[in-house]
Amino acid sequence: MDALGALFSSSLALYLVYGRQVGSSNTGFSLNMAVQFSSSVLWTVRMFNLIEVQANRQAIFSFSLRYNNTAI
Secondary structure: OHHHHHHHHHHHHHHHHHHOOOOHHHHHHHHHHHHHHHHHHHHHHHHHHHHHHHHHHHHHHHHHHHHHHHHO
């Protein structure tokens, strides 16, 4: 996932520097926003993954409690 964000930022940098005639301040601002956006997307994916793992952990725990109590 980090490599995808780096690839996006690098391709945007190449486009802005060599593809179009854009001022340096606009190029820097665009690159900064692209890095912030990719960081936000990665953080969101990590948080959803954490929630999913915790939900699975709780389901497994409750499932094991249910069947361990009936076996006693």
